[in-house]
Amino acid sequence: MSFNRVIGHEKTCAYFKELIKNETLPHAIMLEGMVGVGKTTLGSALSASVLCESKTGDACGVCRSCLKMNHDNHPDFMVIEPEGTQIKNAQIEAFQDFINIKPYDGQYKVVLIKDADKMNASSQNRILKTLEEPPLHVVILMLTTNSEALLPTVLSRCQIIKLNGLHQDLVLNYIESNHETDEAEIIAKLADGSIGKAIDYITSESFKLIQSHTEEILQAIHTNEKAKLLEQLSYFNDEKENIQKILDYMILWYRDILLFKQAKAKHLLIHSRSLDVIKKLARNLSLNKIINNIEAIELTKKKLRQHGHFDLTMEVMLIQLLED
Ligand SMILES: [Zn+2]
Structure with a gap:
């Protein structure tokens, strides 16, 4: 796979091409970036x-x-990924056996370690030995969403390259060229710089559901119908695994309401098709209330990430959204 298959990250690709051409590529490289930003594609192109x-x-x-x-x-390329939730000692042993034999074909052997942060402590200590004295013919590429989960001794032996989120236009362009959807702009915004996240939204059945439920929630808030609002708790419960997406989508709505309240900027709205609803809510809610609601949803996202009690956290949020 060529570097021209990588979306965005032009400077990083150019940098790697130069290093490969000059045969100055380090023996251990760690690519760090959020889910769906292109680590695997870049890692495959590099390999x-x-x-x-x-x-x-x-x-x-x-x-x-x-x-x-x-x-x-x-024969000179190996991929390692977690077995279950971890990359185990035996996998690193197999990797060491693999690199200890000279390349079969050319000059190099390449090992791509996906989710490198899933190496348990014992695997990390084992791989450290290789990182300290790598055979000349070896290139080790590690991919991670979170390098902080790795031992400092491992990190200090790697060149760490951080991949930033992609520009929204790149994501939009990708969606429009590869998928049939009339929601491209909304999804590009929700994807937050990640092609993987965008694909996830496009292919997920639950996105339409997220949209309709969010509109019901906003409607219930608008008409001050507490009972109707609390009915949504069972939906949240059914969609636990999508809850961060649901909350992101709710925030997007409130951003539209805020934007309309502050600037009447119709052309900047994501949900410009639902202008009537946005107008009504913008009229009814004070600036402070809109900002407080965005903060309440952000806080809920955080609490859930920290494993707060699900039902309670969601109920508290709904009531906060409703209250003056
Ligand atoms: Zn070739």
């Missing part, structure tokens, strides 16, 4: 480019090595 026979810095796609990579049967 193929290191192994490519063209020696141009980018995978040519046609040499023997690239063909083997495309067919997932390159």
